[in-house]
Structures are given as structure tokens and as C-alpha cells.
Amino acid sequence: MIDMIVSARERLILHYLVDEANQEVTIKELAEQIDVSERTIHRDLKNIEPLLATFQLHLVKRAGIGIKIVGNEENFQQLRIAIQKQDYKEYTPDERMMVALCTLLDHHEPIKLLALANDLGVTTATISHDLDKLEPFVKEYGLTLIRKRGYGIELIGKEEAKRSAISSLITDQFDVPDFLKMVRESIERKSTNKIDSISERLLGLVQKEKLIIIENLINQINSRLPYPLADSSYVGLVVHLALAIERIGRGENITIKNEYLVQLKDSREFHFAQEIAQMLENTFQIDIPEEEIGYITMHLRGAKHRFEGKVDIQDENVEIAYLVQRLIEQVEEMTGDRLKDDASLSQGLLAHLQPAIFRIKQGMKITNPLLAEIKRDYQELFDVVAKAVEVTFPFDHVPNEEIGYLVLHFGAALHKRKGRTNLKALIICSSGIGTSKMLATQIKNQFPDIAELRNISAFELKDIDIETYDIILSTIPIEELSTDYLLVSPILTAHELEKIKDYIHKKGLTIANYSVNNDHQEKADMTLTYEEYKTFTRQSNRLIELLDTMEAFGIDQSFTIEKILKHVSKKLVANRLIDDGKKLVNALLKREHIGGLAIPQTKLALFHTRSDTVIRPSFHIIDLEKPMMLKAMDNEQSSVTRILVLLAPEQADSSQLELMSFISASIIESQASINIFESAAKNSLIQYISQKYFTNFVKNLRSE
Numbered sequence: 001m002i003d004m005i006v007s008a009r010e011r012l013i014l015h016y017l018v019d020e021a022n023q024e025v026t027i028k029e030l031a032e033q034i035d036v037s038e039r040t041i042h043r044d045l046k047n048i049e050p051l052l053a054t055f056q057l058h059l060v061k062r063a064g065i066g067i068k069i070v071g072n073e074e075n076f077q078q079l080r081i082a083i084q085k086q087d088y089k090e091y092t093p094d095e096r097m098m099v100a101l102c103t104l105l106d107h108h109e110p111i112k113l114l115a116l117a118n119d120l121g122v123t124t125a126t127i128s129h130d131l132d133k134l135e136p137f138v139k140e141y142g143l144t145l146i147r148k149r150g151y152g153i154e155l156i157g158k159e160e161a162k163r164s165a166i167s168s169l170i171t172d173q174f175d176v177p178d179f180l181k182m183v184r185e186s187i188e189r190k191s192t193n194k195i196d197s198i199s200e201r202l203l204g205l206v207q208k209e210k211l212i213i214i215e216n217l218i219n220q221i222n223s224r225l226p227y228p229l230a231d232s233s234y235v236g237l238v239v240h241l242a243l244a245i246e247r248i249g250r251g252e253n254i255t256i257k258n259e260y261l262v263q264l265k266d267s268r269e270f271h272f273a274q275e276i277a278q279m280l281e282n283t284f285q286i287d288i289p290e291e292e293i294g295y296i297t298m299h300l301r302g303a304k305h306r307f308e309g310k311v312d313i314q315d316e317n318v319e320i321a322y323l324v325q326r327l328i329e330q331v332e333e334m335t336g337d338r339l340k341d342d343a344s345l346s347q348g349l350l351a352h353l354q355p356a357i358f359r360i361k362q363g364m365k366i367t368n369p370l371l372a373e374i375k376r377d378y379q380e381l382f383d384v385v386a387k388a389v390e391v392t393f394p395f396d397h398v399p400n401e402e403i404g405y406l407v408l409h410f411g412a413a414l415h416k417r418k419g420r421t422n423l424k425a426l427i428i429c430s431s432g433i434g435t436s437k438m439l440a441t442q443i444k445n446q447f448p449d450i451a452e453l454r455n456i457s458a459f460e461l462k463d464i465d466i467e468t469y470d471i472i473l474s475t476i477p478i479e480e481l482s483t484d485y486l487l488v489s490p491i492l493t494a495h496e497l498e499k500i501k502d503y504i505h506k507k508g509l510t511i512a513n514y515s516v517n518n519d520h521q522e523k524a525d526m527t528l529t530y531e532e533y534k535t536f537t538r539q540s541n542r543l544i545e546l547l548d549t550m551e552a553f554g555i556d557q558s559f560t561i562e563k564i565l566k567h568v569s570k571k572l573v574a575n576r577l578i579d580d581g582k583k584l585v586n587a588l589l590k591r592e593h594i595g596g597l598a599i600p601q602t603k604l605a606l607f608h609t610r611s612d613t614v615i616r617p618s619f620h621i622i623d624l625e626k627p628m629m630l631k632a633m634d635n636e637q638s639s640v641t642r643i644l645v646l647l648a649p650e651q652a653d654s655s656q657l658e659l660m661s662f663i664s665a666s667i668i669e670s671q672a673s674i675n676i677f678e679s680a681a682k683n684s685l686i687q688y689i690s691q692k693y694f695t696n697f698v699k700n701l702r703s704e
Contacts, residue, residue, distance in 0.1 A: 009034060010044050014083055017069050021076065022496065024066030055079045073487055077477050096120050096130050098169070101138070101155075102201040104145075105166055108250075110152030141165040160254045160295065163243050166205050170239050206242040210284070214241045217279050225272060225300075240299055241276070244292055245284055256294045266590070269300040319633040320357055322599060323392060324349045325668050330388035331410055335381075340670065343696070345413040350665075352409060356402050360395055368401035374408065375400075381414070382407050412440075424452040426466060428474035428485075443473070446497055447504070471504060536697050543659055543693055549577060549618050552682040556625040562589060565607070568622060568645065576615060578647070583613040588645075596631035598638035599668060603678050605630050605638075606667065608646040608660075617656050619663055620645040621682065642678055666692055 012034050017025060031038045045067075049059050055078055057071035069076075099120060103111060117127040131153065135145050141164055143157035155162070215238045222234065247253075256264075264270050273296035277288040324346055332339045339345060368374075375382050385407050389398050427440055440453045450471070456464060458476060466472060472485035486503045488496050553568055565588055569581030578584050587609045591597070598605040622643040632638035644667065648660050666689065667677050676688050 009036065009040075010048055011083060013041070013044055013048060014079070017067070018076065018080060018083070021069055024062060024068045026066040029066070052079075055082070077487070080477075093130060093133075096122065096127070097134050097137075099201050100127065100130060101134060101165075101169065102205060104153065104155040105162055106205055107154075110146070110148075110154040112152045113147075116153065138165070141168075158254070159247065159252050162252075163240065163247065163254070166243055167236060167239050170202050170205070206239065207246055210245055211238060211242040213283060214238050214245070214280070217276070217283065221272065221276060221279075237296075237299055241280065241296070244288075244295070245280060245286065248286060248288065248292065253289055254291055254295055256291045256298075261291065261294045264294045264297045264301075267297060267301060270294070270297045273297040273300060319596075320353050321350055321665050322633055322668050323357070324353060326392045327388055327406075330391055331384060334384045334388065335414070337414055339410075339413055342413050345409060346665070348409050348412075349406070352405060356405070360393075360398060360402065368404045370408075371401055371404045374404045378407055378411055381411060385410055423447075423450045423470045424468065425450045425454070425471040425473065426464070426469040427453060427455045428458060428461065428472070428476065428478065429455060443500075447500070473500070536694070539655060539659070539697070540690075540693065542655060543690065546617055546619060546659060547686045547689065549575065549616070550682065550686065551575070551618075551620045553620065553622045554625070555622060558626060561592070561628070561630065564622060564624075564643070565589070568620065572618070572620075572647075577618045578611075578613050578615060580613040584609075584611060584647070587611045587613070592631070596633050596636075596638075598630040598632035598640050599674075600632045600636065600638060602668070602674050603627075603639065603641040604644060604667065604674070605640045605642075606644045606646060606664065608664065610648045610650050610652060612650040614647045614649045617648045617652065617660055618645075619647075619660075621685070644677065662693060662696065663689065 013030060016030060016033055027038045027041050030041045034041065045059065052058055052069060052071075055071070056075045057069050057079060059067055060070050061067045100116060103116060103119070113124050113127060117124045120127060131145065131147065138145055138155060138157075141157070142161040143155055143165060146154040146156055218234070218238055218241070270293070273293045276296055277293045280286070281288055327349065328339050328342075328345065331337075382403065386400075386403050389403055389406065425443065427443070440455055443450060443453065454469075458478060461478070461481070466481070466483055472481075472483065473488050474481075474485050475488060477487060478485070486500060488500065551568075551571060553571070555564055555567070559567070562585065565585045566581065569578065569584045572578045572584070573581045588607045591609050592607065597607055622645065624641050624643070627639045627641050629637050630640050646660055646664060648656060652660070666673055668674060673688075673692075676685065680688060
């Protein structure tokens with residue numbers, strides 16, 4: 001690794017030129033970005049040119065067009081690493097704010113302005129100006145900056161807000177796959193690469209040795225979670241726990257409202273959180289309060305990454321499916337593009353919104369490193385989705401970071417085009433499913449030779465045989481990858497598309513275009529291979545078993561909801577569908593207490609649960625002679641004439657859950673389906689569900 005020492009301003013110029021390496025940048029544009037004169041830029045470029053030569057890169061200047069750095073990607077990556085890990089002569093204003101914030105977050109007591117200025121090597125007037133710009137930033141985390149003459153500077157706020165700020169700073173500063181590696185280097189000093197002082201300040205907020213121990217503990221439990229943690233969630237949990245251990249030891253505990261803690265205790269994540277807490281207590285010889293276990297549970301619930309099509313009916317999936325439907329309708333209306341029939345979009349949004357809605361409800365911060373790029377390249381779509389979210393979601397405020405991820409889902413759907421192909425491609429991403437899906441869609445759209453596209457995170461690389469893939473693309477640099485790959489942006493530019501074409505050609509592969517006769521394609525879409533037919537038969541037999549046990553109850557008395565459920569549960573016990581009627585009623589009422597179960601703008605309510613009293617999955621309808629007012633999913637009161645009951649065993653397998661999820665999603669798929677579920681007789685409803693299942697099965701096969 002080449003050591004380099006440059007000024008803060010030269011570093012900013014290099015950052016900008018490297019980020020814009022695909023196009024020329026004018027001197028005027030650079031001057032405006034750095035906020036200096038064009039003459040100063042010319043002078044700094046003279047110092048930068050010999051530095052670039054040491055990396056076998058050079059600066060190309062074209063009169064009237066601009067300048068750009070030219071060289072191969074490997075040398076560009078070496079320069080990026082060197083910039084990040086260089087020795088600092090001075091801080092930029094943004095870096096000074098970062099250091100000041102780290103210092104304030106790490107102190108209980110006020111800090112004198114002069115002491116902070118001396119630490120940063122600037123005047124008190126300069127640091128005071130930096131703090132002016134810092135105030136709105138800390139407010140986003142619910143923190144307040146106190147500045148009093150003779151008292152000093154202090155950051156005050158709830159402990160959970162401080163931890164959230166620290167976690168966000170760390171995850172914003174470091175590339176997720178490199179983070180733990182960098183921590184190990186910092187501890188062991190086996191690498192000659194220096195870690196810059198900004199990174200050292202951030203890492204100083206957690207004890208690095210503890211962080212690695214905690215990572216090993218989480219690695220043990222990660223494989224047993226009912227869902228895998230994505231890269232950013234994995235690292236975020238490790239950082240959160242390291243912070244918790246350190247700050248608990250300093251007596252800085254968090255608080256959670258008791259009624260919410262009671263709800264968290266009923267979740268499956270709480271049991272995993274207890275196990276994690278026990279491991280931490282044994283390892284570090286400390287007592288972890290129950291509130292901290294609740295906060296670990298919140299982190300797990302907020303970070304869970306669902307597999308498409310395997311959504312758990314125990315959570316608020318029907319409520320979220322309702323939001324998904326309304327969100328798609330709003331975006332469709334504003335864009336004029338048909339989106340309702342895109343099953344991949346619906347499933348992707350459902351999987352993403354489960355943890356997202358939880359985060360929004362709890363006021364949990366989320367980072368989106370692609371937000372600036374998304375707003376720049378998809379500003380019109382961003383505005384549309386933001387407006388649709390405002391109309392659809394029952395929240396006063398949804399952060400732009402969350403909207404940015406939703407834009408990726410809609411962007412992928414709007415850019416999607418089918419093709420027939422014969423190459424295998426692996427896409428490595430560190431971001432969420434929306435980012436990787438958008439990249440995959442663009443690749444599929446541009447290169448129809450690609451028959452198989454697989455998206456994985458960097459953490460999954462160890463389990464993949466990369467030799468089986470023709471093309472490997474990554475949005476992040478991966479030093480340990482043994483074969484050649486191409487580094488690309490999550491949102492492809494025209495220049496990068498050309499790079500991918502060159503990459504494919506250099507590998508001796510060909511790019512072909514196929515035109516498919518639409519009539520022929522329609523016929524082919526309704527045919528099944530023998531293996532597909534066997535899969536369909538296995539699942540349809542499960543559906544038949546479920547529909548054969550379906551009961552239709554008519555309630556002609558003015559019962560309360562509790563009496564209605566008791567009446568129904570007695571029949572379900574008699575039919576050996578459940579063991580304990582009282583236990584089932586309690587589970588359903590508890591679920592209703594957590595959130596409304598009436599479906600807004602319909603005459604339906606969906607009571608659903610998973611419980612160990614359920615022997616086998618079942619679906620039933622309850623028709624009310626008189627309308628009943630029930631709390632709806634949007635927290636309003638709704639008039640209900642039919643109650644749907646969806647039940648699954650506590651330990652239901654994935655194929656059972658898939659069927660249950662299919663039924664719950666079908667209810668609100670369209671106005672026509674709502675009408676059928678509202679009023680169709682039992683036999684007509686069974687016919688509708690079975691026909692729809694076959695159609696969806698074939699459609700999903702053809703869209704893969």
C-alpha cells in the first residue's frame with residue numbers, strides 16, 4: 001500500500017474526481033463543489049498529478065470539456081483505499097464536525113470550547129461555527145446541543161438516542177463488508193494500512209476487542225434465527241451490542257414503556273434476545289436489564305429480512321399487505337404504469353415494509369447510503385413515491401431514507417423486461433433487497449443472455465461456489481475474491497453498461513437478443529414441466545386439505561367478539577383442528593388488542609394467529625347477521641359483516657405458511673377479490689381460491 005499525505009482540500013478534490021470517474025468534470029464545477037476559486041483548483045491539481053502517477057493513474061485534460069482521472073479499476077481501488085487510510089495533515093469542516101460529535105457522544109460532562117478547539121487544531125470561532133452546523137444534525141436523533149459560557153458544551157438526550165446516533169455514524173462511515181476486517185486490523189496491526197483518525201475516533205466509541213468477541217457470539221446464533229440478518233443488519237446488531245455492553249458498565253441504561261415491553265415479550269425475537277443477553281452476561285460478567293433485552297428484540301424485529309413468498313402470518317402481514325396494495329395503486333395512478341399484476345413488486349414491498357413499518361412506528365433511524373444517488377437519478381419517481389406514501393401510510397412522517405428504498409422497488413418494477421438467456425451471473429451487494437433487485441433488473445434488462453441471476457451479500461460468499469458463474473458483478477470491493485469480477489454501481493450508468501459489455505466480451509462470452517412471439521409465449525406460459533407439475537400437485541393437495549376443513553358460521557345473535565370466537569372455537573375443537581378453545585380465543589383477542597383487524601374500506605375483518613393449540617392450518621368465515629364495529633388496521637372504527645379466521649400451528653413449515661400467506665394476500669389483491677371475500681358463499685369462495693392458486697403458481701414460475 002502506498003502511503004500518501006495530502007491536504008484536506010486536495011483530498012476533497014480527489015474524492016470528487018474518483019466519484020465522477022466516468023465523466024469529465026469542469027474546473028468551474030470543481031471550484032463550486034470545494035468552495036474555492038478556479039485558480040486554487042489549478043494549483044492543487046499540480047500537486048495531485050504526481051500523486052496519481054504513483055498509482056499508475058493520470059489526469060486527462062480536454063479543453064472546453066473538462067478533466068477526469070484515467071486508469072484501470074484495480075488502481076482506482078488502490079487510490080480509494082489510500083485516500084480513506086491516509087495520514088491527516090488537517091480536517092475538512094465535515095470531518096471536524098464528525099470528531100466534535102464523537103467527543104460529545106463519549107462524554108458525560110460538559111467540554112470546554114477551548115479544549116475542543118485545541119483538540120482539532122482550530123480557533124474557538126471556527127469550532128463554534130462548526131457547532132452551529134451540527135445542531136440540526138443532532139436534532140434528527142432527538143438530541144440537544146447545550147452551549148453555555150462558563151459551562152461548556154454538552155450533548156443531552158435519551159440514552160437510546162445517543163446509541164442510535166453512534167450506530168448511524170459508524171455504519172455511515174464504513175463500508176459494511178470492510179468494517180469488521182478494519183476493526184481486526186486496528187486491534188492486531190497485522191496490516192501496514194493505516195486507519196484514518198476519523199475512523200479511529202469512531203471506533204473509539206466502542207471497545208474494539210469486545211466488538212470482535214460479540215461478533216463471534218452473534219455468528220453462532222445467526223444461523224438459528226428464523227430469518228437471516230442482511231450484512232448491514234448483522235453489523236448494526238454487533239455495533240449495538242458492543243455499545244450496550246460498554247454503556248451499561250457506565251450506568252447508562254435505556255428505558256422502554258412497560259406496555260410495549262409486554263408486547264415485545266410475546267414475540268419470538270424476544271426469546272432470541274434473551275439467549276443473546278445470557279451469552280453476553282456469561283462472557284462479560286455483567287447483568288443486562290430487561291429493558292436492554294427489549295431493545296435487542298426491537299433491533300432484531302426492525303432488522304429482519306424476510307424471504308419472498310414465505311411471510312409469517314403471526315405478524316401484521318395483512319395490515320401491511322393492505323398498505324402495499326394502496327401504495328401500488330397510488331403509484332400506478334400517478335405514473336400511468338400498470339403495476340398491480342407485478343407479483344414480484346408486491347412480494348418485495350411486503351418483505352421490505354414489515355421491518356420498515358416497525359422502524360417507523362418506533363422512531364428507529366435507518367441509513368440509506370444510496371439516498372443522494374436515488375434522488376439525483378430518480379427524482380421524479382422519488383417525488384411520486386413520497387406523495388403516495390404521504391397519502392397511504394398512517395404516519396405523520398416517513399423518513400426520506402425509507403422512501404429511497406421504496407423507490408428502488410418501484411424502479412425495479414418499472415424497468416423490468418422479460419428475456420430468454422443462457423448465462424449465469426452472480427451479483428454481490430451489501431445493501432438491502434431493493435438495491436440488489438434493482439441492479440439485477442437492470443442487468444437482466446440490458447443483457448438477455450443472462451438466464452440465472454443470483455443476488456448474495458458479502459457474508460454469503462463463503463458458502464458459494466463462484467466457479468459455477470460466468471459473470472460476477474459486485475457493488476463493493478472484495479479483496480478476498482479469488483476470481484475476476486467487475487465493480488459496478490448499484491444504479492448503472494451508461495458508461496458502466498459499456499464496461500460490463502467489455503467485461504463479457506473479454507471473458508469470451510456473447511451477447512444475443514431474442515424476440516419471442518407473444519401468442520406462442522402466452523400458450524407456453526400455461527404449460528408445466530413434469531417437475532413443476534409435481535411441485536404444484538404437492539402444494540395443491542395441501543390447499544385441498546385446508547379448504548376441505550373450511551367452516552362457514554352464521555351468527556344471528558348480538559354477540560360480542562369474544563362470544564363469537566368462543567362459539568367458533570368449540571366447533572374447531574370438535575373437528576380436531578385445535579386443542580384448546582380458550583387458548584385460541586385468548587390468542588386472537590390478544591392479537592386484536594395489539595392492532596386493529598378490520599380491513600379498511602371493506603366489510604371484512606381478518607382474525608389470524610399462530611399458536612401451539614392449532615393442530616393443522618385452517619381457514620374459516622363467520623357471517624354476521626348485524627354489522628359489528630371493530631377497530632381497523634388504520635386505527636379507525638370499521639363496520640364489519642364478515643370475519644375471516646386464518647389459523648396456523650406455532651411450528652408451521654414453510655409450505656404451510658406459504659399457503660396461508662397466499663390466502664391473506666388474495667383477500668385484498670383487487671376490488672374484485674375483496675367483493676368475493678365479502679359476500680361469496682363457501683363453495684364459491686373455495687372455487688375462487690383454488691382457481692387463483694393455480695393461476696398464481698404458473699405466473700410465478702414464468703416470472704422467475
